[in-house]
Amino acid sequence: MDIKTYMQTVGRQARAASRAVAAASTDAKNTALLAMATEIRARKAQLLDANAQDLAEARANGLEPAMIDRLTLSEKGIESMAQGLEQVAALPDPVGEMTDLKRRPSGITVGKMRVPLGVIGIIYEARPNVTADAAALCLKSGNAAILRGGKEALHSNQAIAACVRAGLAAAGLPEMSIQVVETTDRAAVGELITMPQFVDVIVPRGGKGLIERISNDARVPVIKHLDGNCHVYVDERADPAKALAIIENSKTQRYGTCNTTESLLVDAAIARAQLPAIGTMLAGKGVELRACPASLAILREADIPEAQLKAAVESDWTEEFLAPIIAIKIVAGLDEAIEHINTCSSQHTESIVTEDYTRAMRFLREVDSASVMINASTRFADGFEYGLGAEIGISTDKIHARGPVGLEGLTSQKWIVFGNGDVRA
Amino acid sequence: MDIKTYMQTVGRQARAASRAVAAASTDAKNTALLAMATEIRARKAQLLDANAQDLAEARANGLEPAMIDRLTLSEKGIESMAQGLEQVAALPDPVGEMTDLKRRPSGITVGKMRVPLGVIGIIYEARPNVTADAAALCLKSGNAAILRGGKEALHSNQAIAACVRAGLAAAGLPEMSIQVVETTDRAAVGELITMPQFVDVIVPRGGKGLIERISNDARVPVIKHLDGNCHVYVDERADPAKALAIIENSKTQRYGTCNTTESLLVDAAIARAQLPAIGTMLAGKGVELRACPASLAILREADIPEAQLKAAVESDWTEEFLAPIIAIKIVAGLDEAIEHINTCSSQHTESIVTEDYTRAMRFLREVDSASVMINASTRFADGFEYGLGAEIGISTDKIHARGPVGLEGLTSQKWIVFGNGDVRA
Missing domain, CATH: 3.40.605.10 (Aldehyde Dehydrogenase; Chain A, domain 1)
Structure with a gap:
C-alpha cells in the first residue's frame, strides 16, 4: 500500500x-x-x-x-x-x-x-x-x-x-x-x-x-505552540523584593522551558535603584546579561563580571534563548514596555511587577499575549498550575485556544x- | 505601488x-x-x-x-x-x-x-x-x-x-x-x-x-460558512401537528437561506401515517419532492401531482437546493437518522420532531452539527434568533466558533x- x-x-x-x-x-x-x-x-x-x-x-x-x-x-x-x-x-x-x-x-x-x-x-x-x-x-x-x-x-x-x-x-x-x-x-x-x-x-x-x-x-x-519569548517588566512602583524573587524564578528555575523569561524590561525611574541587585543575583546564578546601553552602564558600575555582560543586539529582543541568557532593556515607562512587548514578544507569557493598581490593570488589558500576569512568575503558565489537570500543549495562536x-x-x-x-x- | x-x-x-x-x-x-x-x-x-x-x-x-x-x-x-x-x-x-x-x-x-x-x-x-x-x-x-x-x-x-x-x-x-x-x-x-x-x-x-x-x-x-444542507427528522413518536408545522416553516418560509431544510427523514414506523399529509402540504406550496423508493410509493398513493414527484438520486442527499425542492428518505429509526445526517449533512442545523425524551436527548448529543434542535424549525439558526444581537456569519467549522x-x-x-x-x- x-x-x-x-x-x-x-x-x-x-x-x-x-x-x-x-x-x-x-x-x-x-x-x-x-x-x-x-x-x-x-x-x-x-x-x-x-x-x-x-x-x-x-x-x-x-x-x-x-x-x-x-x-x-x-x-x-x-x-x-x-x-x-x-x-x-x-x-x-x-x-x-x-x-x-x-x-x-x-x-x-x-x-x-x-x-x-x-x-x-x-x-x-x-x-x-x-x-x-x-x-x-x-x-x-x-x-x-x-x-x-x-x-x-x-x-x-x-x-x-x-x-x-x-x-x-x-x-x-x-x-x-x-x-x-x-x-x-x-x-x-x-x-x-x-x-x-x-x-x-x-x-x-x-x-x-x-x-x-x-x-x-x-x-x-x-x-x-511556536516559541516563548516571555517578559518581566519591573515598573516604577515595583516592590524590590517581589521583583527580585519573580525574576529569579522566571529566569533561573529552568532554562529550557517555554514559560522561562527571556527578556527583562526595567522602568528608567528605578533602574539605578533596582538593576544592580537584579543583575548581581542573575550573574551569581551564571546567567549572561545582554543589556541595552543604559542598563549596560548601570550593570558595569555594579561590578557584574565582564564575561557575563554583553551589549544587546537587535535580535536579542525577539530571541528564545532556552539558556542562561537574558536580554535587559531600560524603558521610559509602561507605554514603552507595552509597546516593546507587543512588538517583540512571541505572545506567550508576560508579567508586570508593580504595586500600582492602574498600571497593573492597563498591563493586564493591553498586553496581547496568551498569559498576562501581575506580580507572578512567568513559570506559572502551565496547564497543571492553571488547574486544567492536564495539558496537550501551550497555544501561541489567537483563535480557538490561547495558552495552556x-x-x-x-x-x-x-x-x-x-x-x-x-x-x- | x-x-x-x-x-x-x-x-x-x-x-x-x-x-x-x-x-x-x-x-x-x-x-x-x-x-x-x-x-x-x-x-x-x-x-x-x-x-x-x-x-x-x-x-x-x-x-x-x-x-x-x-x-x-x-x-x-x-x-x-x-x-x-x-x-x-x-x-x-x-x-x-x-x-x-x-x-x-x-x-x-x-x-x-x-x-x-x-x-x-x-x-x-x-x-x-x-x-x-x-x-x-x-x-x-x-x-x-x-x-x-x-x-x-x-x-x-x-x-x-x-x-x-x-x-x-x-x-x-x-x-x-x-x-x-x-x-x-x-x-x-x-x-x-x-x-x-x-x-x-x-x-x-x-x-x-x-x-x-x-x-x-x-x-x-x-x-x-460553506453550505447548509439542513435536516428535519420525524421520529416515531413525533406529534403530527408539530411535525407538519416545523416542516412547513423549515422548508417553505424562505427557500434561499442557509438554515432552510433541504432533507426530510421520516421514521418508517409512522411514514404511512404522517407522510401523506406532509407531502400534500409541501406539494401544495409548490415544492418538488425527491423521494427514496419507499417514500415515493407512499407519496404516489397520496395523490401528489406526478410533476412534483421525482425519484431521489444519490446527490440529492448532500445537495443544498436553495429552491422549492426537498429530498425525502424513510429511515429505520433514530440510529439510521443520525448516521444519515452525520454522513450527508453539511453540519449546519438539524432538528428532530419527537415526544420521546430519550431519543430527543440522544439526537441532541450525537448529531454533529453546529445547531441541533428538538421540536423547532431549522430556520431559528440565526444570530438574532439566538440572542447574539448581531451576526458576522454562520460558521460550519468546528474549531473556534460553530454556528451563528x-x-x-x-x-x-x-x-x-x-x-x-x-x-x-
Whole structure:
C-alpha cells in the first residue's frame, strides 16, 4: 500500500471511530483509560525491550545525547505513564456539558453543548511517553486520534499502542479510536495534515522548525505552540523584593522551558535603584546579561563580571534563548514596555511587577499575549498550575485556544435548541 | 505601488491601529458607531450617487438581475445601515470581560479575559451594506478590519468607507482601524489571505465557490460558512401537528437561506401515517419532492401531482437546493437518522420532531452539527434568533466558533494571573 492510500485508510477509520468515541459514556472512557494503565504496567518488560531496540538503533545512528535522553523509557517513566492515564481518568468529562441556556422571546430555549472536535492528529518527536499522554487526552475529550511519533521511537510507540488498543477493547470502544501511524516515511505527515475530510485539527508538539513546516503546509487547522519569548517588566512602583524573587524564578528555575523569561524590561525611574541587585543575583546564578546601553552602564558600575555582560543586539529582543541568557532593556515607562512587548514578544507569557493598581490593570488589558500576569512568575503558565489537570500543549495562536490547552481545548461548543413545535415568525 | 506592496501597507497600518482599537473604551467605540450612523444619514445623496455609478456600470456589464438587486442601495437601505450601526452601539462590549477566576493552591488567582482577535479581514461580494455592518462588528469587538468588497460595489463601498472614517475620527480613534481596500484587482484577495503577520483571521462572506477558493489558499485562519444542507427528522413518536408545522416553516418560509431544510427523514414506523399529509402540504406550496423508493410509493398513493414527484438520486442527499425542492428518505429509526445526517449533512442545523425524551436527548448529543434542535424549525439558526444581537456569519467549522457568530466569535480569551510576588515551587 502506498503512503497516501495507507494514510487515507487510517483517516477513514478514525472518522468512522470518532462517532462512537464522541457518544461514549464517561464510564466507558474511564474504563478504557484505567485498562490502558493496567496493560502498561503488565507489559513493562515488552515496553523496555521495544525501547532498548529503539535506543540501540539511535546510538548506532549517532543521535545526540539529549535526543537519546528524551527517547529513553525507564521503569520509572513507564510507571509515570500509567499514573498519567489514571490522572486523566480522574478528570471531569468535558463532553456534553450544557451552558448558557436562555429562553428567547420566540419561545425556544437556546444554549450550548460542549462536544468533541472529532479527529485529532498529533505529530510529535522522539518522546514515547507522548503516545500514552496524547491518547488519554484525546479519548477523554471524546475525540478519535491519529498519533504520529518520531521515527526513532517506532518500536516503543508500537508497544505502547498495543496497550492502548487493549484498553479500548476492554471498554468495548473501537480500537481504531486511537491509531499510531506504523510507517516512518515522512510523507505520512504530509498526508495527515492535508486530509480535512478525515482530520479536524492538528496538534504538533516539538521544535519550532517542525511546527513552522506543519503550519505552512497544513490544510487542516493547527493548534500550535511556536516559541516563548516571555517578559518581566519591573515598573516604577515595583516592590524590590517581589521583583527580585519573580525574576529569579522566571529566569533561573529552568532554562529550557517555554514559560522561562527571556527578556527583562526595567522602568528608567528605578533602574539605578533596582538593576544592580537584579543583575548581581542573575550573574551569581551564571546567567549572561545582554543589556541595552543604559542598563549596560548601570550593570558595569555594579561590578557584574565582564564575561557575563554583553551589549544587546537587535535580535536579542525577539530571541528564545532556552539558556542562561537574558536580554535587559531600560524603558521610559509602561507605554514603552507595552509597546516593546507587543512588538517583540512571541505572545506567550508576560508579567508586570508593580504595586500600582492602574498600571497593573492597563498591563493586564493591553498586553496581547496568551498569559498576562501581575506580580507572578512567568513559570506559572502551565496547564497543571492553571488547574486544567492536564495539558496537550501551550497555544501561541489567537483563535480557538490561547495558552495552556487542556481537555476543554480539544472540544468545541455546538448550539442546542429546545422547542415545543416552535416555528419562526 | 504594486498590489503586494499596497496590501502590505494596508496590513501594516491595520496591525498598528489594532492596538489602539483593542485598548479603546466602550464609550469611544460607541461614539464612533453613532457618528458613523450620523454621517451615513447626512451623506445620503452622495451614497445614492456613488451607488448609481456602480449600478450603471453593472448594467452596462450585463450583470444578472439578482446581483443588481444585491448591489442596489435604496433610501430605505441607507437608513437601515445607519440603524444597524446604532444597534451594534447598543450591544454590550465583549472586550475585557473577566471570567472563571479561581484561587490555586500555589497562591495565584487564575482566570480568563476576553480580548479582540486583532486584525480581521472580511471578503465579500456585491452587497455594499456589508461594509457598514462588518465595520461595526469588528470595531465593537475591539478589532481592526480590512474590508474587501466585490468590485461591482467599489464606488458605494468607498462612499461608505468615508462615513466610517469620519465616525472614527469623531471619536478620536485611528482612521486606519477600518480600511476598505481601494483596488478591484483580484490579486489583493490573494495577498490579504496570506499575510499572517498582519491579519489574524479571515471571514469570507459569499457563495460556496468564493469560500472554497479562499479556504484552500489562505495562510491565515478562516471562519467560514460553506453550505447548509439542513435536516428535519420525524421520529416515531413525533406529534403530527408539530411535525407538519416545523416542516412547513423549515422548508417553505424562505427557500434561499442557509438554515432552510433541504432533507426530510421520516421514521418508517409512522411514514404511512404522517407522510401523506406532509407531502400534500409541501406539494401544495409548490415544492418538488425527491423521494427514496419507499417514500415515493407512499407519496404516489397520496395523490401528489406526478410533476412534483421525482425519484431521489444519490446527490440529492448532500445537495443544498436553495429552491422549492426537498429530498425525502424513510429511515429505520433514530440510529439510521443520525448516521444519515452525520454522513450527508453539511453540519449546519438539524432538528428532530419527537415526544420521546430519550431519543430527543440522544439526537441532541450525537448529531454533529453546529445547531441541533428538538421540536423547532431549522430556520431559528440565526444570530438574532439566538440572542447574539448581531451576526458576522454562520460558521460550519468546528474549531473556534460553530454556528451563528456574533461579537463574541470575533474575540478570544487570554489567561490572566493575579499574584502577590508568587513564584513557582
